[in-house]
Amino acid sequence: MPLGKQKIAPCLWFDTQAEDAARFYVSVFDNSKILAVTRYGAEGFEIHGKKAGEVMTVEFELEGQKFVALNGGPQFKFDEAISFQIFCESQEEVDAFWRKLSDGGEEGPCGWLKDRFGLSWQVVPVVLLKMLSDSDAQKVARVTKAFMQMKKFDIAGLERAFEGR
Template sequence: MNKNIYPCIWFNGRGSEAGKYYAETFDRAKVTHDSGMVVTWEAADCTFMLLDAGPNFKPNFSISFMVMCETAEELDRYWARLSKDGKIMMELAKYPWSEKYGWLEDQFGVSWQLYLGAGAPQKFVPTLMFTGVNNGKCVEAMEYYTRVFPNSKIDGVMKYEEGGDDTPGNVAHAQFYINDYMLMGMDSSMDHGVQFDEGISIVVTTKDQEETDYYWNTFTSEGEESMCGWLKDRYGISWQITPARLLELMADPDREKAGRVMQAMMKMRKIIIADLEAAYAEA
């Protein structure tokens, strides 16, 4: 699994609270960083970033997180915790695809699908729902992403048949990898009233300017630029293209130098590493 790709969830004043909540909810989970604005927590070699950035956006279930549970007891523990003060979207029950499965939205508005299935290669899997203007585009999107990223593949696609619960040919469930990081996808013809937005984004940590330029230029060629390394791709999914060097400079214990780097980054669309280095080195 590639640990340089991970989801980021937008919060409004409750990021630190949510980080502690998830660390207490999931087995062997822990908060690894909390600056107030940025919180990260990890479990089972998976990383989540929580961005406490105000009321502009909030997560919705166009991107949910599949949790692959080893035992029914594990699944029941997570369900009891996450469903408290949350909202049930699909009741916890036996389904054709799993002996035990349920879908819920927790108290922070983050959606989780709990699935009983031992031996999964990745514990937490971002799951993309292609609905509304994107309905029917799941296969197209998977083919696109697996072209953009190296070490990528589509690992399985199950489609709706005639008489099924959705449009025949739409994807009921699929999984794919981008640079060895697993995601899942589905189509939905229902009017859910949600779309991909900045409420949940995907961070790609890049090794150098060449890799940063590649992802930025590829995605924005049919998408939309934003600020501070953020962009939207052709489907409206938000990505943060973040050079590893930016993270290193901003973590410097010299707060004056780190502050100059932050100020330089805030003025950028695509991140330019040389300009960050120049800001860092200012006398």
């Protein structure tokens, strides 16, 4: 599906690393691919300052979600105000995404990390969402206390807290 067929697509602003970032993200997620690469031309140089032929945008898809990576220059940086959540079915999946995305980046609290490009991700086990929506307030409190002390989520630890063990 061409990008224009998807109503909304995140545009990620990079200085010069759009193509490297897109290739990295495509390597992390299954069912992912680079869709198109556009390049700067001579027109607009006085505004964008990029040499003709340099990568301007990379359209890519991760698990059916389309993205655009833009080489826009150093003016803007990522921060935690925007992050992407990855919903994981198993500890193995949590571990794999955590390892790949935090490599060269930094680990944060409560399932958050920044990748090597500074983009924030939340690696979330689906079972945690179910636990947090339980009608038993004590179970929710125990699991909340447990996850607030974790960096990468540990599903077995969350289950122990939820069950009061």
